[in-house]
Amino acid sequence: MSSKSIVKEHLIKHKWQYVFGVILLSISCLFQLLIPTFLEQFADRVQDSTLTSADLIKLLINIIIVGFIIAFFRSCSRIYIFRLSRILEKRVRRRLFTHWVKLPSQYYHKHRIGDLMSHAINDVNVIREVAMGGVFLSIEVVILITVAVIAMGMTINAWLTLLVILPLPGLTFLAYKFRFQIQERSTKVQEAIGHLTSTVQEFCAGIRVIKAYGQEKDERKKFELKNQHNVYTNRQLIQTNSLFNSVSIAIVGLSYLLSIFFGGMLVMNNTITLGEFVAFNTYLSLLIAPVENLGKVMNILQRGWASNKRLRTILNTEPEIKDAQDVTATSVDGQITIRNLSFAYPDTEELVLKNINLNIPKGSSLAIVGKVGSGKTTLLHLLMRVYNPPKSTIFIDGYDLYQIPLKTLRQSIGIVPQENFLFSSTIADNIAFDPANYNERQITNAAKLAQVYDNIIDFPNKFETALGERGISLSGGQRQRISIARSLIKKANILIFDDSLSAVDAVTEEKILQGLREQMINRTTIIVSHRISTIKDADQIIVLDEGEIVEHGTHDTLIKKNGIYQQMYEKQALKQASPLGTLSIKTKRR
Ligand SMILES: Nc1ncnc2c1ncn2[C@@H]1O[C@H](COP(=O)(O)OP(=O)(O)OP(=O)(O)O)[C@@H](O)[C@H]1O
Ligand SMILES: [Mg+2]
Known part of the structure; x- marks a missing residue:
């Protein structure tokens, strides 16, 4: 409508x-x-x-x-x-x-x-x-x-009326025309205030970076420019307003002048009475506002x-992205098949994914590694239909993705996105979206599994602690773990972690992974990570390079291949003082 x-x-x-x-x-x-x-x-x-x-x-x-x-x-x-x-x-x-x-x-x-x-x-x-x-x-x-x-x-x-109202259409025209300019200039004033506000806002949010890089002087200059611009736009608006007021006063004045001069003459030669002359001028004063408003109405329309x-x-x-006519699936269990999937983003030519073929049995785990920009997030987005994949390339439980209602699909997937987003609301709201959907025990449990419970209960208002814009009062790791709690509370059949443990230390990572092992029973899990420690025990691992699966196997088979995976492993093993074997996910399958 x-x-x-x-x-x-x-x-x-x-x-x-x-x-x-x-x-x-x-x-x-x-x-x-x-x-x-x-x-x-x-x-x-x-x-x-x-x-x-x-x-x-x-x-x-x-x-x-x-x-x-x-x-x-x-x-x-x-x-x-x-x-x-x-x-x-x-x-x-x-x-x-x-x-x-x-x-x-x-x-x-x-x-x-x-x-x-x-x-x-x-x-x-x-x-x-x-x-x-x-x-x-x-x-x-x-x-x-x-x-x-x-x-x-x-x-x-009648003649006096005709004479006196003659200048008034000018007032209507003026009100109509000037309002456009007044509005345009008012918008510029609003924009200037907006720029000023965002400059101050950005300054406050980025104060640490500004100080660390000694940018105070530049910031002052930037602010001064915006401040000047604000004064300039206001001056422009005042000019237009003043001009409009002066010209309209002149037009109204002309009408009164005509009325007094010719009306006065009519009174003098007794064509109209003094009372009629007074009434005439009072009618005229009643006319001014509507005549001006007529221009305003035309402008509004x-x-x-x-x-x-x-x-x-x-x-x-x-x-x-909407449901097709023939949505048939009613639930999602979690067996994923990908067949000959190639994909380019809308309005672009370049293929971001090339001929991907995968079978992820229900309850198993798939790990994806690969350089930045190799297409890992894209693949996950296609699975969730954030973007539309080509038809008949992705199947869940044997259904083409398009046969699954979007609501069912998204309800069945618990995702921790790469860029986690926290709302300016309480921690409980952030985990549960609507806490009415989950009881306190469920929210607490999810927080415990995500290893963020201890942090939360240290806050003065515990789960009711309000988070600032994008949760800026939390550390990167805490935010990531609240995001993880959000995905775990859903009890979805498919769990997706897109580089979700990057901001936590090795000990916390191990604790989260331990908790996840229980959660992953019977759930299909896809984990994207740059850390071998996170994905080492996944049932299958793929290495993406420029949108192609260049290596595919388990940790043990890939390590023997002397390829990208093996090189990553070597590099990370060198970095780690302790052996990596202790940090791993192991899916328990029934
Ligand atoms: N919305 C988009 N529109 C057009 N191109 C995009 C879009 N999102 C990503 N790309 C491009 O697709 C390619 C793959 O991006 P993607 O985000 O899938 O990489 P990634 O493997 O997840 O990288 P990272 O490890 O940095 O997260 C990149 O070249 C990127 O520039
Ligand atoms: Mg990514």
């Missing part, structure tokens, strides 16, 4: 509420038009010298009562219409977010976060403005302009149209 149809659906759903809001606003507008008639009577009575103090008090009371009525109906209609527009805003934003959640991660590689934020905030705000200011102002503009001009022209003087177009483009983006 596009944002336009959401608006349509919203209008239909709340039509009676809108009608009610419009009635309230119309009442308020009509009451506003009573004020000039009061002033007319007042001025006429002054001119005739027939005004008594009782009349004066009556007039005052009338003005106060009408003022209250105007304020009451206007406020009620504002509350009504504005509330409805907030509901619409919530709906459009929810629709956008629901769609975004469905889009694959590559979409987020292609689009900058800043742009997405701008759609989620600015474009949705514009849609709300259409429903808020657009609806509210349009009604006010139509009623006030129509009734005021009719009252001026029909009841006072035009921007609404542009925002709607941008939102429509997003909402029409088909998620490339």
Whole structure:
């Protein structure tokens, strides 16, 4: 559903509420038009010298009562219409977010976060403005302009009315045109503030690196530039605003000038009374705001149209990774077969994986080693359908990957990604996502298995300790282990560790691996590592080189081959003071 149809659906759903809001606003507008008639009577009575103090008090009371009525109906209609527009805003934003959640991660590689934020905030705000200011102002503009001009022209003087309103379209045009420039410059001010904020934010986050490299002076310079730019953008905005205000005051002034000059002449030759002259000018003052708002409405509608177009483009983006029509598998056990898998990333030519063939029996372990960029993470991503592999190349339990519902597939895989990400939430939330899904014992157990329990209970709030942005208050190793706990709590049939023990020391690694041995019973495990110690006892080991399996076997067979694996082993054995044999995974298969 596009944002336009959401608006349509919203209008239909709340039509009676809108009608009610419009009635309230119309009442308020009509009451506003009573004020000039009061002033007319007042001025006429002054001119005739027939005004008594009782009349004066009556007039005052009338003005106060009408003022209250105007304020009451206007406020009620504002509350009504504005509330409805907030509901619409919530709906459009929810629709956008629901769609975004469905889009694959590559979409987020292609689009900058800043742009997405701008759609989620600015474009949705514009849609709300259409429903808020657009609806509210349009009604006010139509009623006030129509009734005021009719009252001026029909009841006072048509020629004078025509003359006086002649400059006013200029005000509408000005409001319409200038608002674009004001908005453009306001956006630049917002951007400048954003840059200033992120400079300070980055400075705070990177303070250790900055100090270590003696970059304080450069940082100051960088900040100064952003600070200057902020002042510059604000000055630009002030200039536009001032120019707009001056020109609009000149246009309004011209209307009043015409009214006073020609109106005064009409009073002098008794064509209109003094009261009518006063009423005429009061009508004119009531006209100014709606005439300016007419430009504003035109601007809001035009921007609404542009925002709607941008939102429509997003909402029409088909998620490339979605369930096929013929999803048949209902669960995943964990027997993985890969046949002739070659893969290039979308929009690229180069094959990142070449002719991969593998059979990973259920409950067994596969280890992948290989240089940086050899395609290890890519292979794991294809298994999880983070990217779409070619059809009929990856099979789980005999099902082509495309026959397995994405939800089932992802629920069946517990992954510790290479770049672990912790949310700005509590440790318990980070392990369980939603702690309501797991009890305290399960969360504790997962933390114990990942060897992070002792660290957690040392924190003041234990599992309820809040983590900063990306968990910066934790060490790299602690973060990795919380990520491991997150994968273990799932009890998934397939476990994937993408270089997940790189940030922990050898002793902790051994403890984690010991814990994992129990977990790996009956679960298919894939471990990517640069450390032979981690993978040595895997049931099968592959060595990837430029996307190809160049060696395949067990530790013992590979060590005899005198290939890449053997060289890695030699190098690492030289580095280690102790024998490597103690640090290994051993899958217990039933
Ligand atoms: N999203 C992407 N789009 C295009 N190319 C990519 C993408 N991700 C990775 N690549 C490229 O694919 C190749 C393999 O990357 P991959 O991340 O699979 O390597 P890796 O073996 O996991 O390396 P490392 O040991 O550093 O983790 C690299 O050349 C990389 O530049
Ligand atoms: Mg990788």
